[in-house]
Amino acid sequence: MRQLQPDTLIKNPQGKPLVSSVVTACSAANLWRVVGRFEGFDAFIPALARITMTGSGVGSLRKKRFHDGNIVVEQLNSYDALAMHMTWTTIYNTLGVARLWAAMSVESLGENLARATWTIIAEPLDAGDKEGFEHFIQGFADSALDNVRRLLG
Template sequence: MRQLQPDTLIKNPLGRPVVSSVVIACSADELWAVVGRFEGFDAFIPALARISMTGSGVGSLRKKWFHDGNIVVEQLNSHDARTMHMTWTTIYNTLGVARLWAAMGVESLEGQQARATWTIIAEPVDARDKKGFEQFIQDFADSALDNVRRLLG
């Protein structure tokens, strides 16, 4: 009998990063209080019906239910409130995403402004629709950060 070896289905995605960014007239702390809450993305993504958390801090799981019936489960990989940066990985979804890694960061700018930057690297289940998939991811992130601007602007 063959000896079992450690394995995993979680793999980092390959591809071109999709980057969305927004500059808002507020402090970096105010901006991080919105986009830096892993459990609070429903505050600026209206498509989310609700979020539930399993655990807290790095390693916790976020389950997102969308109004259209889709579900996404993600794991928080890193979270640093001091540097205002976090990363996460999708481990299950019904959206047609094979693999997804994301980062959210906030930086302070001159003139009482701050920038939030959301970086996403993702692969579609159907590789034939890579261009449409990347545009979907870009539009989703841009819309979410535009909602942040409306909340804080």
């Protein structure tokens, strides 16, 4: 009998990063208070019905329930409040995403000007519609950050 060995289903996605960013007329700290809350993305993503957290800090899990019934579970990989950046990985979803890694960062552009950047690398379950999938992911991130701009503008 073969001895069992450590294994995992979590693998980093391959592909080109999809990047969305928004510049807001507020301080970087104020912008980070909105986009830097792993548990608070429902503040700028209206499609989210509810977010529940398991644990806190790096390693915690975020379960996002969408109004349309879809579910996404993500793990917080890194978080640095001082540097204003975090990364996470999708570990389960009903959206047709095979693998997804994302990062959110905020940088100061001046006293009352800041930029949030959301970087996503993702692979679809259906490799035959990669272009449509990338369009969906890009549109989702762009719309969310446009909501951030409206909230803080």
